[in-house]
Amino acid sequence: MAARLAEEWFAICGGCEVTILDIGEPLIDVLKKVDIVHMPVIMDHKLFGQTGENKELEIPEADVGLISGGIRNEEHKKLAVEMRKKCKLLISLGSCACFGGIPALNNLYSTEEILQKVYRDSVSTESNGLPREEIPALTDRVYAVHEVVKVDAYLPGCPTTPEMVANALVAILEGKPLPPLASKSVCDECPTKREKKAVSTLKRRFEAAEFKPGAPLSEMRCLMEQGILCLGPATRAGCGGSDGTPRCIRAYMPCEGCFGPLSEKANPMVDMMGALSSIGLDPKQIPDRAPTFNRFAGAGRLRPTPKR
Amino acid sequence: MELNTVQEASGAGATAVETFQPLIIALCCNWCSYAGADLAGVSRIQYPPNIRMVRVMCSGMVHPNLVIEALTKGADGVLMCGCHPGDCHYQEGNLKAEKRAEAIKLMLGDFGLEEERFRLEWVSAAEGPRFAQVVRDFTEQVQKLGPSPYKP
Numbered sequence: 001m002a003a004r005l006a007e008e009w010f011a012i013c014g015g016c017e018v019t020i021l022d023i024g025e026p027l028i029d030v031l032k033k034v035d036i037v038h039m040p041v042i043m044d045h046k047l048f049g050q051t052g053e054n055k056e057l058e059i060p061e062a063d064v065g066l067i068s069g070g071i072r073n074e075e076h077k078k079l080a081v082e083m084r085k086k087c088k089l090l091i092s093l094g095s096c097a098c099f100g101g102i103p104a105l106n107n108l109y110s111t112e113e114i115l116q117k118v119y120r121d122s123v124s125t126e127s128n129g130l131p132r133e134e135i136p137a138l139t140d141r142v143y144a145v146h147e148v149v150k151v152d153a154y155l156p157g158c159p160t161t162p163e164m165v166a167n168a169l170v171a172i173l174e175g176k177p178l179p180p181l182a183s184k185s186v187c188d189e190c191p192t193k194r195e196k197k198a199v200s201t202l203k204r205r206f207e208a209a210e211f212k213p214g215a216p217l218s219e220m221r222c223l224m225e226q227g228i229l230c231l232g233p234a235t236r237a238g239c240g241g242s243d244g245t246p247r248c249i250r251a252y253m254p255c256e257g258c259f260g261p262l263s264e265k266a267n268p269m270v271d272m273m274g275a276l277s278s279i280g281l282d283p284k285q286i287p288d289r290a291p292t293f294n295r296f297a298g299a300g301r302l303r304p305t306p307k308r
Numbered sequence: 309m310e311l312n313t314v315q316e317a318s319g320a321g322a323t324a325v326e327t328f329q330p331l332i333i334a335l336c337c338n339w340c341s342y343a344g345a346d347l348a349g350v351s352r353i354q355y356p357p358n359i360r361m362v363r364v365m366c367s368g369m370v371h372p373n374l375v376i377e378a379l380t381k382g383a384d385g386v387l388m389c390g391c392h393p394g395d396c397h398y399q400e401g402n403l404k405a406e407k408r409a410e411a412i413k414l415m416l417g418d419f420g421l422e423e424e425r426f427r428l429e430w431v432s433a434a435e436g437p438r439f440a441q442v443v444r445d446f447t448e449q450v451q452k453l454g455p456s457p458y459k460p
């Protein structure tokens with residue numbers, strides 16, 4: 001019997017759904033064994049019955065549930081609870097579901113401040129007051145899915161990698177446990193050359209790294225040593241997949257931290273600030289430290305700056 | 309941990325005034341400050357009982373997340389003590405601590421805490437009286453700030 005799959009998306013761009021498609025040819029074999037019962041991005045499956053006849057929202061029973069996106073409003077919250085009820089195995093797909101992701105940068109401001117800015121203060125907006133009817137209320141902040149319901153497995157990344165999704169789906173279909181996430185940091189997988197553990201000045205964000213085009217990555221100097229903020233030390237490895245080389249490094253770009261912190265309790269900002277200041281960088285030089293270091297891990301880590 | 313409160317009867321009325329007794333974590337390096345604290349003890353110098361001392365091998369091993377974690381999980385202040393610059397048992401551990409202290413103070417703001425809740429002091433093994441004075445000053449400073457907003 002084919003495994004039933006339900007997928008739901010919350011506060012997200014949709015990139016992680018594209019990643020599923022991006023699996024490529026192996027997807028054809030996987031799809032033969034999967035029966036998709038609910039997936040708003042590709043299916044017209046209504047939550048309250050096809051003609052809106054039901055009073056309670058309902059998602060069909062499924063063996064596997066994928067949730068992408070963080071929880072931003074009351075509708076997401078209800079759907080997450082319903083997904084948990086109906087799915088035997090619930091997986092957070094992508095960094096937004098795992099740690100809040102980009103939408104969780106919202107957590108730097110209170111919901112009132114955001115509504116004020118978007119619907120009233122923005123110069124390009126004709127202020128007509130806040131929308132009140134027929135839309136779900138915003139939650140007080142952006143939550144990762146596991147902060148609201150229990151989640152069985154995580155597939156982080158922004159977007160997550162096709163290889164990881166494929167491996168997870170194949171493991172589920174074969175009845176095996178999901179492959180565990182790497183416990184190492186991105187630096188452990190990074191092939192660049194480390195010369196001296198010191199950094200004194202930072203390059204601006206869009207200044208390019210120094211490297212010889214065409215030469216292997218092992219000849220490029222560590223980006224952090226070049227003065228480019230790289231989140232490698234505080235980020236979980238695994239984005240490179242079987243290739244092993246981190247995705248951004250492959251493109252001569254610094255790690256942005258999309259695979260999330262190394263442990264549930266770690267705060268990449270504290271780790272990175274500690275590491276950078278102890279090797280000689282003036283911590284005041286680091287622009288926007290909280291959103292820079294917690295760009296993808298804002299749920300539960302970013303908070304509005306307190307007023308004094 | 310329990311909040312210690314000292315009740316004092318005020319002179320004018322019958323209402324009792326509670327003095328806030330902060331909980332302060334003191335991270336002292338094994339070679340200088342811990343010995344300095346020891347000296348303060350054997351010399352019977354009085355200082356407030358608000359500190360809970362943790363001996364660390366070097367102030368340079370105190371990573372900022374230890375300080376942040378202490379302050380976000382119930383401590384009202386963190387005092388970090390190391391050897392005077394140049395006296396470090398490990399050559400330059402205390403200089404590392406000094407650099408980190410600045411990052412810690414910046415981050416305390418992000419966590420909604422006053423930067424005065426953290427202090428880095430140099431106390432040598434011979435400075436028992438100075439250790440007592442540092443503890444008195446810092447306790448008073450934290451007392452003025454009141455309890456940490458993270459206090460359960």
